[in-house]
Amino acid sequence: MNVAQSTIPPLPPELVAKFRQIVGDKYAMTDAADIEPYVTEERNLFHGRSPLVLRPASTAEVAAICKLASEHKIALVPQGGNTGLVGGQTPHNGEVVVSMRRMDRTREIDTASNTMTCEAGVVLQVAQQRAAEVDRLFPLSLGAEGSCTIGGNLSTNAGGTAALAYGIARDMALGLEVVLADGRVLNALSKLKKDNTGYDLRNLFIGAEGTLGIITAATVKLFPKPHAVETAFVGLKSPAQALKLLTISQNEAAGTLTSFELLAHIAVDFSIRHGIGVRDPLPNKHPWYVLMELSSPRNDARDTLEAILASAMEQDIVDDAVIAANLTQRSAFWKLRDEMSAAQKPEGGSIKHDISVPVAAVPEFIEQADAAVVKLIPGARPVPFGHLGDGNIHYNLSQPIGADAADFLARWHDVNDVVFEIVLRLGGSISAEHGIGVLKRDELPEVKDKVAIELMRSIKAMLDPLGIMNPGKVL
Amino acid sequence: MNVAQSTIPPLPPELVAKFRQIVGDKYAMTDAADIEPYVTEERNLFHGRSPLVLRPASTAEVAAICKLASEHKIALVPQGGNTGLVGGQTPHNGEVVVSMRRMDRTREIDTASNTMTCEAGVVLQVAQQRAAEVDRLFPLSLGAEGSCTIGGNLSTNAGGTAALAYGIARDMALGLEVVLADGRVLNALSKLKKDNTGYDLRNLFIGAEGTLGIITAATVKLFPKPHAVETAFVGLKSPAQALKLLTISQNEAAGTLTSFELLAHIAVDFSIRHGIGVRDPLPNKHPWYVLMELSSPRNDARDTLEAILASAMEQDIVDDAVIAANLTQRSAFWKLRDEMSAAQKPEGGSIKHDISVPVAAVPEFIEQADAAVVKLIPGARPVPFGHLGDGNIHYNLSQPIGADAADFLARWHDVNDVVFEIVLRLGGSISAEHGIGVLKRDELPEVKDKVAIELMRSIKAMLDPLGIMNPGKVL
Numbered sequence: 001m002n003v004a005q006s007t008i009p010p011l012p013p014e015l016v017a018k019f020r021q022i023v024g025d026k027y028a029m030t031d032a033a034d035i036e037p038y039v040t041e042e043r044n045l046f047h048g049r050s051p052l053v054l055r056p057a058s059t060a061e062v063a064a065i066c067k068l069a070s071e072h073k074i075a076l077v078p079q080g081g082n083t084g085l086v087g088g089q090t091p092h093n094g095e096v097v098v099s100m101r102r103m104d105r106t107r108e109i110d111t112a113s114n115t116m117t118c119e120a121g122v123v124l125q126v127a128q129q130r131a132a133e134v135d136r137l138f139p140l141s142l143g144a145e146g147s148c149t150i151g152g153n154l155s156t157n158a159g160g161t162a163a164l165a166y167g168i169a170r171d172m173a174l175g176l177e178v179v180l181a182d183g184r185v186l187n188a189l190s191k192l193k194k195d196n197t198g199y200d201l202r203n204l205f206i207g208a209e210g211t212l213g214i215i216t217a218a219t220v221k222l223f224p225k226p227h228a229v230e231t232a233f234v235g236l237k238s239p240a241q242a243l244k245l246l247t248i249s250q251n252e253a254a255g256t257l258t259s260f261e262l263l264a265h266i267a268v269d270f271s272i273r274h275g276i277g278v279r280d281p282l283p284n285k286h287p288w289y290v291l292m293e294l295s296s297p298r299n300d301a302r303d304t305l306e307a308i309l310a311s312a313m314e315q316d317i318v319d320d321a322v323i324a325a326n327l328t329q330r331s332a333f334w335k336l337r338d339e340m341s342a343a344q345k346p347e348g349g350s351i352k353h354d355i356s357v358p359v360a361a362v363p364e365f366i367e368q369a370d371a372a373v374v375k376l377i378p379g380a381r382p383v384p385f386g387h388l389g390d391g392n393i394h395y396n397l398s399q400p401i402g403a404d405a406a407d408f409l410a411r412w413h414d415v416n417d418v419v420f421e422i423v424l425r426l427g428g429s430i431s432a433e434h435g436i437g438v439l440k441r442d443e444l445p446e447v448k449d450k451v452a453i454e455l456m457r458s459i460k461a462m463l464d465p466l467g468i469m470n471p472g473k474v475l
Numbered sequence: 476m477n478v479a480q481s482t483i484p485p486l487p488p489e490l491v492a493k494f495r496q497i498v499g500d501k502y503a504m505t506d507a508a509d510i511e512p513y514v515t516e517e518r519n520l521f522h523g524r525s526p527l528v529l530r531p532a533s534t535a536e537v538a539a540i541c542k543l544a545s546e547h548k549i550a551l552v553p554q555g556g557n558t559g560l561v562g563g564q565t566p567h568n569g570e571v572v573v574s575m576r577r578m579d580r581t582r583e584i585d586t587a588s589n590t591m592t593c594e595a596g597v598v599l600q601v602a603q604q605r606a607a608e609v610d611r612l613f614p615l616s617l618g619a620e621g622s623c624t625i626g627g628n629l630s631t632n633a634g635g636t637a638a639l640a641y642g643i644a645r646d647m648a649l650g651l652e653v654v655l656a657d658g659r660v661l662n663a664l665s666k667l668k669k670d671n672t673g674y675d676l677r678n679l680f681i682g683a684e685g686t687l688g689i690i691t692a693a694t695v696k697l698f699p700k701p702h703a704v705e706t707a708f709v710g711l712k713s714p715a716q717a718l719k720l721l722t723i724s725q726n727e728a729a730g731t732l733t734s735f736e737l738l739a740h741i742a743v744d745f746s747i748r749h750g751i752g753v754r755d756p757l758p759n760k761h762p763w764y765v766l767m768e769l770s771s772p773r774n775d776a777r778d779t780l781e782a783i784l785a786s787a788m789e790q791d792i793v794d795d796a797v798i799a800a801n802l803t804q805r806s807a808f809w810k811l812r813d814e815m816s817a818a819q820k821p822e823g824g825s826i827k828h829d830i831s832v833p834v835a836a837v838p839e840f841i842e843q844a845d846a847a848v849v850k851l852i853p854g855a856r857p858v859p860f861g862h863l864g865d866g867n868i869h870y871n872l873s874q875p876i877g878a879d880a881a882d883f884l885a886r887w888h889d890v891n892d893v894v895f896e897i898v899l900r901l902g903g904s905i906s907a908e909h910g911i912g913v914l915k916r917d918e919l920p921e922v923k924d925k926v927a928i929e930l931m932r933s934i935k936a937m938l939d940p941l942g943i944m945n946p947g948k949v950l
Contacts, residue, residue: 111722112722112834113836188924191902192903196906197911198949200632203675203679247586356670360585392669432670452673
């Protein structure tokens with residue numbers, strides 16, 4: 001997808017030289033081959049172009065870049081691990097890319113305060129490892145964790161599979177360091193859980209997708225490492241039954257219920273059919289499945305999980321269930337879930353949605369959406385799965401068997417209209433965790449409160465009056 | 476304390492009539508006697524004045540008030556339960572008061588989504604009761620809960636005694652409805668845990684102390700009601716030992732550790748001496764105490780608490796401890812804690828601070844602050860107590876025995892200088908949970924990051940260009 005909508009004038013060589021001076025020769029790239037990895041992305045869905053990729057090593061260098069860009073009205077695209085799914089990290093119009101990956105220091109870990117201060121370019125998996133090394137948990141966890149960065153996670157307010165108990169990226173950040181469009185540095189790094197000295201600035205930059213400034217460092221919360229993790233794979237009849245199981249689980253396990261994933265039969269089937277070494281954990285087929293996990297600081301997770309499942313079976317909510325007997329089985333359950341997105345590929349074209357509705361409305365949403373999309377495209381196969389505990393469903397749709405993939409994908413916007421109408425009627429969101437980027441930018445004004453859009457525009461104008469920070473994204 | 480700093484011209488009678496029309500005769504008060512309860516506050520520390528108190532019943536009425544005020548540049552002071560401690564809710568300069576207490580409907584409770592939508596004027600205790608009636612917990616809990624309101628709690632980002640496990644007010648709000656200075660209504664009410672459609676507007680208004688708009692309703696999170704609550708009163712040698720106990724407790728109890736209060740010997744003494752029916756739970760005196768509580772959805776809290784205390788005793792961290800045997804004993808432990816602020820009164824003048832530092836820095840802070848204030852005022856008696864788990868200490872100081880209270884209180888700013896210097900050096904905050912209001916307004920620019928202050932001013936100018944929303948507060 002090429003999303004060129006405005007033309008940015010070519011960068012004069014004397015400016016390239018000035019930018020080069022800031023980061024050093026080696027870290028200012030102008031060769032097409034060097035630039036290529038920064039202007040495309042894994043799925044090859046978006047392809048941009050850029051005359052210059054800068055790789056700053058410090059907050060001061062980022063500040064100098066922004067100041068220079070501001071003085072000459074040069075547009076910048078901040079980039080972390082380049083794993084975003086909505087084209088937010090791509091220079092669609094020839095902007096300068098500011099890659100944050102060299103800022104990869106863990107500045108401090110404080111185990112008594114349970115905090116960790118990381119630079120923006122620290123890879124999520126590295127942050128998890130740093131925490132584990134001091135017997136702590138950094139719970140943010142998602143598919144791209146091997147390459148995505150803390151800065152990107154915060155800029156896009158990442159969600160993931162542990163949000164149910166630990167929250168989303170926004171909830172994990174105690175403090176931020178941000179370089180503003182004009183090069184000023186906001187030092188709001190803080191280990192404090194309580195600080196009521198003025199307006200909350202931190203949350204303005206979290207989830208802003210790099211359009212208001214560049215996050216250069218963050219202080220995040222650490223948690224006690226759970227000592228017992230227990231995982232169950234459950235067969236049941238419907239999303240409504242899954243919702244009942246969720247309520248029982250929350251009442252019994254409270255904060256120790258760390259994952260609760262709803263999986264449609266067809267999603268499990270695809271995963272078994274196309275995933276390598278993926279097997280069905282249950283002897284019989286069920287219309288719906290739940291993958292649930294408890295993580296406890298004590299050795300009670302197994303007892304609690306067994307009590308939940310026994311109670312749910314007694315009430316005919318659950319039809320069958322198996323608890324992972326060891327780490328290998330647990331990994332196998334999760335592999336089945338993690339393969340789901342990839343397993344749709346061999347089934348042809350797929351139209352994907354990352355929506356959320358109030359938790360209570362998930363069964364109604366799935367029922368209505370299934371009916372609506374099949375009416376729109378007879379034979380289309382809904383493949384819903386996702387984080388029921390957060391009301392966040394990846395409502396994907398595989399093409400009818402034997403249909404033409406391109407024809408099917410051409411209906412993406414028609415499907416959006418139908419699905420988003422239901423989402424909005426139920427009080428939901430068209431982007432639960434992936435953000436807006438360019439992919440949903442033009443739909444945003446249609447679905448969002450009018451005053452909210454006005455305020456967003458005012459904030460953008462206030463913080464980036466020249467419009468140089470990741471232009472054309474979000475708004 | 477009269478904080479008149481600017482003169483607001485008298486309100487023309489024809490404008491009073493227009494405001495009166497919006498809310499109805501009965502709810503527009505101009506008589507001094509009717510107005511009195513809205514311009515003073517419980518402690519009689521602040522006394523303001525106002526020509527008009529408005530008591531709107533709906534969001535539409537609040538919007539009409541703001542629109543009219545905006546058209547005629549009339550300053551407004553939003554007010555909830557009038558329990559704030561920093562003068563934020565007082566009309567110091569003859570502003571019109573907008574009392575939100577009539578907007579007291581619970582609009583919806585959704586037990587499957589675990590959400591409750593309340594209007595701003597719902598009293599906190601009523602909100603707790605509504606949640607309890609449907610077998611849920613609304614965990615925000617603080618001294619003023621019998622009169623403070625949800626709108627005020629969110630506007631001041633209240634903390635309280637359960638923040639350790641459940642977070643502060645900010646963490647509990649999923650969505651907001653806000654009337655802006657010009658009368659526009661931002662509808663950001665939402666039950667969604669994940670919604671990445673644009674900038675976070677909610678957190679801009681939470682903690683803004685009514686200076687950016689008036690919160691008229693909120694959707695807050697509910698939690699499973701804990702089935703077992705266990706409370707211990709612990710004697711130990713120092714804040715450093717208390718910090719070790721905190722780490723053990725968090726590792727063993729994780730999210731079920733719901734309170735962890737550090738109490739100085741002298742604070743306990745004052746409470747026993749002056750509180751009615753307050754007794755020492757332990758047979759012998761100890762230099763420091765911890766009041767800790769576990770709340771579990773299952774029946775394991777007692778076992779966990781016993782295991783924590785046994786382990787801490789074995790490591791010589793804890794010298795003595797008693798677990799409440801029943802609800803009466805538990806209430807007695809908490810009464811001892813809750814009386815602490817009041818119990819300072821009979822001891823003469825007291826200078827109070829609501830500070831926070833990184834959790835790990837609390838022992839160092841107390842040691843340094845004790846030395847510094849006693850050096851400044853020989854004989855002054857530090858009475859520190861508070862939420863160690865949040866790094867939030869109410870660092871209070873009672874006057875020297877036999878000294879003149881007025882003389883002592885005249886040193887308030889000198890004491891601030893000494894205490895705040897230590898707080899800032901340790902990376903702390905001069906207002907952990909009470910906010911800025913007028914009390915700390917003039918200190919804020921001294922202690923806050925310069926760019927943060929600049930951004931706060933820009934945000935204020937953007938959202939309230941006429942400066943009519945709670946003028947003179949925060950900034």
